[in-house]
Amino acid sequence: MKSKDELLKLLAEYVKDMEDEKIKDVAREYLEAGYPAKDGILDGLTVGMKEAGKLYDEEEYYIAELLLCADAMYAGIDILKAEIKKDNEKKTKAVIGVIDGDTHDIGKNLVKIMLETAGFDMIDLGKDVAVKDFIKAAIDNKVSLVCMSSLMSTTMYGMKKVIEGLAECGYRDSVKIMVGGGPVTESFAIQIGADAYSDNAIEAVNVAKILCGLN
Incomplete structure (x- = not known):
């Protein structure tokens, strides 16, 4: 079984590499291992999108690539977000x-x-x-x-x-x-x-x- 850090790194890499199908399997593996969904979004998917943003700033990626990275990020979020527990408190x-x-x-x-x-x-x-x-x-x-x-x-x-x-x-x-x-x-x-x-x-x-x- 992969460690939490290994899975977070994979989530980030698959966002940056525009792997919108492979990222779903990693997101599921992450949840099945019992790791917090919120960390997967903040410390995995978001990190990957920030790295994609840097590549865009450096003109290695263009708008088309950035949009594909976003598609991969959303594919991961769709799986992880469903597992985030809702607070019973009144939301802001x-x-x-x-x-x-x-x-x-x-x-x-x-x-x-x-x-x-x-x-x-x-x-x-x-x-x-x-x-x-x-x-x-x-x-x-x-x-x-x-x-x-x-x-x-x-x-x-x-x-x-x-x-x-x-x-x-x-x-x-x-x-x-x-x-x-x-x-x-x-x-x-x-x-x-x-x-x-x-x-x-x-x-x-x-x-x-x-x-x-x-x-």
Whole structure:
């Protein structure tokens, strides 16, 4: 039987190598060995996706390869996620989406999965989400956290409009705002009035927990 570290390494490698079929067998073997599903996602699949991201940054991978890596990651997540025990406690509700004009959602999807794994009740608005839809979803669902992302400098100021809209509706003080994405920085988050910034999915979990008083 393979050790936990060996299986985690294989999960990471199969994401990076775009092995969406082989990864299913490894994920099942991991669970059958009795290892925690959450660790498989955070310390295996996520690591592999980060390695794929580095290869993309170094121009060894292109968008097509990155999408195939994401397919492999999701194939593993589908198996591992089913075994994550649900907390009996009331979950913290959060809205997540990619701002209006931007259709890049790989990073958003990963953050969503990580937050779900951490126990958040995620309401996924998808990509290219209008400002008014962010505001409506946050208020209608009485969420405690709004997560917005953008991978384009031309669209990221839409996040500021969401924050301003929440303030105009009198809901800003009832919700925390976390932003992220390629061109987004901590200084930009402060500039638009967000509560926090995160540059990766693992950090997003820690930041979200702190914002919502769960740490």
